[in-house]
Each structure stands twice: as C-alpha cells, then as structure tokens.
Amino acid sequence: MVLERADGGGSPQAELRSRWLYVAGVGQAVCIGSAVAAGVGGRFAQLGLPVADVGVPAAHGVAVLSILARARSATGRVRLRLLLLGLSTGAAGMHELVLRQLTALLRSPTGMLYSAVELLAVAGIAVALCLGVAGLVVAAGDGGTRLTWLRRLLDGWMIAGSLFTLGWVLLLHRADLGGDILATLSDLGRVVADILVLGLLLVLRFAMPRGQRASVTVAAFGLAVFAISDMLRVFSAEPVVSTTIPVTETCSMTGMFLIAAAPWLPGGDSVLGVDRRELPVAAVVAAFLPVVVCAVAVVVHTLSGYRLDVVMLVVGGTVLCALSVRQGVVHADSLCLTREVATREDHFRTLVQGSSDVIAIAGEDCVLLYISPAVRQVFGYRPEDLLGTRLPLLIHPDDLPPLKQTIGKLREEDELRSHSLSRRVSCRMRSADGQWRHIESMISLHHDGLIANSRDVSERVALQAQLEHLAFHDALTGLPNRALFADRIKHALAKRSADSAPPAVLFLDLDGFKQVNDSAGHAAGDELLIQAGQRLQAAVRAEDTVARLGGDEFGALLEGEAGACESRTREVAERLLFALTQPYRLAGTEAVVAASIGLAVATPGITPDELMRNADLAMYGAKAAGKRRIQMYQPQTHGSQRPSWAASDRVISMNKVVME
Incomplete structure (x- = not known):
C-alpha cells in the first residue's frame, strides 16, 4: 500500500484551472x-x-x-x-x-x-x-x-x-x-x-x-x-x-x-472579516510604500527648486514615525501570537500525550512520521522504535486490501469535496508480543500524508464474538442451538445440486433422563447432557453438525453420502444410539439412559422447517413405538390422516441396536 501525499486541497491541475477561469x-x-x-x-x-x-x-x-x-x-x-x-x-x-x-x-x-x-x-x-x-x-x-x-x-x-x-x-x-x-x-x-x-x-x-x-x-x-x-x-x-x-x-x-x-x-453579499493577525510578505513590504511616496514627493519638490514648508515636514515626519511605531506593533503582536501558538501547542501536546488513543501521522510511502506515547500502553512499542517504519508491516495482510480501498475513497472525496474528509476503518495490528490486536481508526488527510486516531477494541471484539457465540450456541454443552442448526440445514439444502446427495436430519431424545435428573440432581443431569453432547460429536464426521435443540433433545445434520445411501444413514444412526446408551459416570455413580431417534432424508423442494418437522415426527413415532429405537420418516399415504411408520420386528437391548 502506497499513500500519496495529500494536503487537503484539490489537485494542482484543478487549482491551476480554477485560477485561469478566474482570470478569464x-x-x-x-x-x-x-x-x-x-x-x-x-x-x-x-x-x-x-x-x-x-x-x-x-x-x-x-x-x-x-x-x-x-x-x-x-x-x-x-x-x-x-x-x-x-x-x-x-x-x-x-x-x-x-x-x-x-x-x-x-x-x-x-x-x-x-x-x-x-x-x-x-x-x-x-x-x-x-x-x-x-x-x-x-x-x-x-x-x-x-x-x-x-x-x-x-x-x-x-x-x-x-x-x-x-x-x-x-x-x-x-x-x-x-x-x-x-x-x-x-x-x-x-x-x-x-x-x-x-x-x-x-x-x-x-x-x-x-x-x-x-x-x-x-x-x-x-x-x-x-x-x-x-x-x-x-x-x-x-x-x-x-x-x-x-x-x-x-x-x-x-x-x-x-x-x-x-x-x-x-x-x-458576504460578511467579510480581516482579523488575520499573521501578515503575508506582501503586506510587510507594502508598509514601506507610503514612506517611499512621501520621500519621492519631497525629493522631486526640492529638486524642482522649491523650499520645504512646514506642512511637508510635519506630515512626512508623522508618516515616518507611524512606520516606526507600526513595526514595533507588528513585532509585539508577533511575539504575542508566538506565545499563544506555543501555549496552544503545549495544550494539544498534553491532550495527545495524555490520551489513551494512539495518534499517528504517516507520510508518503506509509512511513510513520509521528506516533503518540499511548502506543507503549496499547501495543507495547516505544514510540521512537516505530518512527520510520512502514505502516503495512504492522497491519494484518488480510486487512490491507480494504484499508487501501478506504484510503482511495478518502482521496477521491477530497478531490471532489463532496463529503467529510475522514473515514472510520477497522483492522488488526501486530503488538510487540506478536499478537494481533483489533483496532478502530479514524483516518483523515494531512498535509504530510495521513493522520490516524486509533484505539484498541480487542476486548469489545472478543465480547461481541462471545455474544454471537452465545446467540447461536447452547450455553451448557457448547453445541449449536436450534437457530444455528436450522441455518445449517438451510445452507445444506441451498448448496445441494442434482448430482449431490441429499442431507439427512436426525432428532434424538434421551429416554430416562428425567429419572436421572430427579434422583441424582440437576448438576448430575447437566453433566449427563454435556457427556451426551461430547459422545454425539465424536460419533459423526467433522463436516456434520450436532446441536442441542432444548432440554434432553439433540439434533444431527448428516451431509454427503449419509442421505444418498440408506445403509450409510442406518450405520450412523446406530452408532449414535449405541454411543448414547453407554453408562455415564456422574459424581462417582453410574447412570444408564437410552435414546429414541427419528430420521428424515431431504426430498426435492423440501424446506428446512419441513425437514425438521419430519425428523421430529419420526422421533415421536419411535418413542410411541416403545422407545430405545430408530424410526425413519415415511411419507403420508393416500387416505391416511397421519404418517405411517415402519414396523418393528426386533428388540433393542442396551448394547445391541437393531434397525427397524
């Protein structure tokens, strides 16, 4: 990233063009x-x-x-x-x-x-x-x-x-x-x-x-x-x-x-003011012109053979005295102005040095020309160590393109004079300990290049990420919640093509959880849910999604071959059921629960809500059929007012699962 010099005015070509138009x-x-x-x-x-x-x-x-x-x-x-x-x-x-x-x-x-x-x-x-x-x-x-x-x-x-x-x-x-x-x-x-x-x-x-x-x-x-x-x-x-x-x-x-x-x-028709205290060079030189006019008039009058009269001497002398007094006034006003400027500089230097924000000035080629002492507390650097360093070396590589784009828009706005000449950007900056710190900066144009007022927002970003995680994850198990689970199903259906396998959704309900929770206490019940979530995550692939839907209900989204191959879907469901029915170690005691699983495979044109509802109906069908079993959703037949379920011809024991 290369930053061009910007002085807050328009381009030299535009300024020259405006002057020519003015003269014309x-x-x-x-x-x-x-x-x-x-x-x-x-x-x-x-x-x-x-x-x-x-x-x-x-x-x-x-x-x-x-x-x-x-x-x-x-x-x-x-x-x-x-x-x-x-x-x-x-x-x-x-x-x-x-x-x-x-x-x-x-x-x-x-x-x-x-x-x-x-x-x-x-x-x-x-x-x-x-x-x-x-x-x-x-x-x-x-x-x-x-x-x-x-x-x-x-x-x-x-x-x-x-x-x-x-x-x-x-x-x-x-x-x-x-x-x-x-x-x-x-x-x-x-x-x-x-x-x-x-x-x-x-x-x-x-x-x-x-x-x-x-x-x-x-x-x-x-x-x-x-x-x-x-x-x-x-x-x-x-x-x-x-x-x-x-x-x-x-x-x-x-x-x-x-x-x-x-x-x-x-x-x-403008209200004009001439209260400028600083004088340009032309004004300083022009102050001597009245004395020159007086001197030329008196010299010409004398060379023409005329005598000097009292009026000339008095008026000319007062003009000369006025020039002397004026120069003293200008010098005194300059001293007062210098003191005021020094006082203001001390005031602003105190504000800058005492501010918790990091103020930096980058010149051409993004070389740091100034950085405030707050950089030591925020990033761990000494200010003198960063002077002469190119800014892109401190910014995360992924954040450089949007930062360059923002600076480019800032320069365009400066040339067009269409908006305020400042932009807010967020990026990551490497601290002295090598970690990336999230910063928020207000970038403005400066006559030497750019000036940035930055503050560390790492804690705010972490808190925001934590809040986003809590909004879409279960606080107890850390698994995705129902909202994130539905969003994952929506994306799985959206990216499905004609040649890809349809996703499958499983709803799982723990049988006997209420007895464990009532007898061993809520702490033991929470521990059982945590272990159940860990077992479910270990039994599926990394690209599959396991979620806690609420209470003792869990869900699983299987993508890839699971929906296309019925035997593969059965194998995954049996593995999940086997994992959930193993004994749990809870506060020195052992507890055993089973599970009822409902399974539904996506069909063409199905919506996420319909697919989840089908899996939920299949799960309640499994519980109605005697629990501790797996039930696959079957489409509703003509003339029937409720789903038809697959018949069960085998019994599920604690250590052996038979698919209906």
Whole structure:
C-alpha cells in the first residue's frame, strides 16, 4: 500500500484551472465594461452630446442603482456596507454633475458663484471619500486584538499622510503655475480619494478568503480605471482623444460599469472579516510604500527648486514615525501570537500525550512520521522504535486490501469535496508480543500524508464474538442451538445440486433422563447432557453438525453420502444410539439412559422447517413405538390422516441396536 501525499486541497491541475477561469472571468468583465462604455460614448458622440456632460453622470447613476438593488437582497452589516458604498458612489456622481453641468452654465469662471460651485464639488468628493471609507470599514468587520486595531490605524494614517503629501506638492506646483487653486484642489482630491479607496480595497482583497475575492477584485479594477481617468484629467492640459471618444471619459465610464457589476459577483453579499493577525510578505513590504511616496514627493519638490514648508515636514515626519511605531506593533503582536501558538501547542501536546488513543501521522510511502506515547500502553512499542517504519508491516495482510480501498475513497472525496474528509476503518495490528490486536481508526488527510486516531477494541471484539457465540450456541454443552442448526440445514439444502446427495436430519431424545435428573440432581443431569453432547460429536464426521435443540433433545445434520445411501444413514444412526446408551459416570455413580431417534432424508423442494418437522415426527413415532429405537420418516399415504411408520420386528437391548 502506497499513500500519496495529500494536503487537503484539490489537485494542482484543478487549482491551476480554477485560477485561469478566474482570470478569464475578470478579463471578460473588463472587456465587457470597456465595450459598453465605448459604445455608450460613441452613441453620445454620434448624437452630438458631450460624453463628459451625459455619459459619466449616467454611468455613476447605473452604479448607484446596481449597488442599491443588491443592498435590497442583503441584511445586517452587508446591507449597511452596500448602502454606504452606494451613497459614496452617488456623492461622486453628484460631484461630476455639479462640476460638469453647473460650471458650464456659469458665464464667468472667476466669480463668487463659480467659487461656491467648486467648493461644493470639493465637498462632494470629501463626502464620497468618507462614505466609501466607512463602507470598507464596515466590510472589514470588527475582529482583531488591540494591537491589530492599532496597526490598522497606523496603516490608515500612513496611507492618508503619503497621499496628502503628494497632493500638497502637486497643489503647490499648480498654484505656482497660476492655475485655479479650487479646480486643482478638486482634481487632486479626486485622485487622492481614488488612490486611498483603491489601497483599502487591495488590503481588503488580500485579507479575504479565495472564494470571496471576485467582487472586491472587480471593484478594485474599476476604481483603478476610474483613477486613471482622474490622473489624465489632472496632468493633461488637453483631453486625450481616440477617434471620437475622449479617453478620460471612457475610463470613467468603464470604471463605473465595473463597480456596478462588482456587488453581483461572489463575495458581494458576504460578511467579510480581516482579523488575520499573521501578515503575508506582501503586506510587510507594502508598509514601506507610503514612506517611499512621501520621500519621492519631497525629493522631486526640492529638486524642482522649491523650499520645504512646514506642512511637508510635519506630515512626512508623522508618516515616518507611524512606520516606526507600526513595526514595533507588528513585532509585539508577533511575539504575542508566538506565545499563544506555543501555549496552544503545549495544550494539544498534553491532550495527545495524555490520551489513551494512539495518534499517528504517516507520510508518503506509509512511513510513520509521528506516533503518540499511548502506543507503549496499547501495543507495547516505544514510540521512537516505530518512527520510520512502514505502516503495512504492522497491519494484518488480510486487512490491507480494504484499508487501501478506504484510503482511495478518502482521496477521491477530497478531490471532489463532496463529503467529510475522514473515514472510520477497522483492522488488526501486530503488538510487540506478536499478537494481533483489533483496532478502530479514524483516518483523515494531512498535509504530510495521513493522520490516524486509533484505539484498541480487542476486548469489545472478543465480547461481541462471545455474544454471537452465545446467540447461536447452547450455553451448557457448547453445541449449536436450534437457530444455528436450522441455518445449517438451510445452507445444506441451498448448496445441494442434482448430482449431490441429499442431507439427512436426525432428532434424538434421551429416554430416562428425567429419572436421572430427579434422583441424582440437576448438576448430575447437566453433566449427563454435556457427556451426551461430547459422545454425539465424536460419533459423526467433522463436516456434520450436532446441536442441542432444548432440554434432553439433540439434533444431527448428516451431509454427503449419509442421505444418498440408506445403509450409510442406518450405520450412523446406530452408532449414535449405541454411543448414547453407554453408562455415564456422574459424581462417582453410574447412570444408564437410552435414546429414541427419528430420521428424515431431504426430498426435492423440501424446506428446512419441513425437514425438521419430519425428523421430529419420526422421533415421536419411535418413542410411541416403545422407545430405545430408530424410526425413519415415511411419507403420508393416500387416505391416511397421519404418517405411517415402519414396523418393528426386533428388540433393542442396551448394547445391541437393531434397525427397524
């Protein structure tokens, strides 16, 4: 038996196939969103309508309606999260509408009303940012320790501080060029908001289970595309146009359509949690990105000939301090986690070592990698002596095929993910003294191979075998009882063929047993029954069956030549009668009893009950004819209401038996 390595997951081919399908699905969603946005934008261009004034607010409206429609089918925290995200998208759409429509209606771009509109647009971006961040915070859940929450708070400040520094530098540069401060602040606010929410989405995406990442991934794609449009609007003096459709507006519409589709993907209505305390390598490296952004912004600002102001120094310094404190928090949390893991390991080690069950881990090729100390008490081995031993060498050879079959089914279920990944098996294992011990094991898959939790059930198996023996054997003589005797007759009739001899059944009743039992006592009567059973067993062949039917009645099933040859049947019956009529030594005294025997041979189509009834009738016929004799059953003749019996013409003495 060779056990393949199993790690609880699907096969590598299946996992690779699922990843390709996932990537293909995301790519298809991006392509569909882009195509829809391009088509809508082209249609607006053909109608002479500006895409910026109609298409982008309409795309925001579609996203809001999609998110709110998804929120109607959700409950609890999921509904609150979707409502906040929908309101955030609506606030961003109102910002677009105000910025595009109202500013276009105003004649003077420098008046007080124009400034108020731009302030309103900036406020819309702030509201959208706050609602979006609140929705993501609700999605993140409320799990984690105090150190985890402190780490999240520091991460949020580092991201916000780095984006604020970058926006402040760009704002100073645009102000120095004589641009509109409020318009620049609005554009930069949108870029900063996009990047901030995108960063939170990416953090949330990597902290989620694999099966619930589709929704956040598509939302992140959409927000990234939307952020690209905002960046193009900030850094491009002239609109970037491809054919008749502005690229910036196409990106905005594509991003909104992807965000509209995100809630309907897997994970869109799931309660998510990011309370993982262990950090992947990517999260550790990503913590330095805000500091790098701040440093690059400050260096570029300095190399451009500008002086450092107080805002840059304060914000950049706080980001650097936050990184230092964050690393200390991560280290402290790691120490706490290490202590907790060590405590749990000690707890489980105590449970394993103190358990009476034998816990074993088998790797590839069935080599034992670990076995608990309980193996010394159960099987007599020292744990270190079994390490490196192949498991099949300890299992009974007859139990290996079903064990291999069970493990094969376990692996199939693991690949299909259709049932629980554990199986209960029973087998025999060789102990240190060379005896076979019956064990019952619960086998499960392990990343190193298999893990088995076994217990010794030898006493239970022995007790069960004893109960089964008592259910089908006589407690006094140890002979089969009536139930087992009838079952043996049934099998004998079932395996009989046209060329084989029919079986014969004898019923025997001890004559004079009651007098012995009353005069010598019940103990002497029991001893007489025991000796009678032993004599009957010694007088027949090994393949024949002798049973105690109850009281002082016995039965015998003769197979083979006994039923085919009448002389052979008579010979066996005479031998049984002779054995039963010999004197019995009972507690220093001698007792003599005789027996009446009824004999019936199976005929075609006869049932076990009919055959036993015929032998019973023949026995009572022998007793009615004077006892101490053998009577063979004769079929009932026409016109007679009771069986006809063979005539007796000889007398049976104690030491000589004459067959009628």
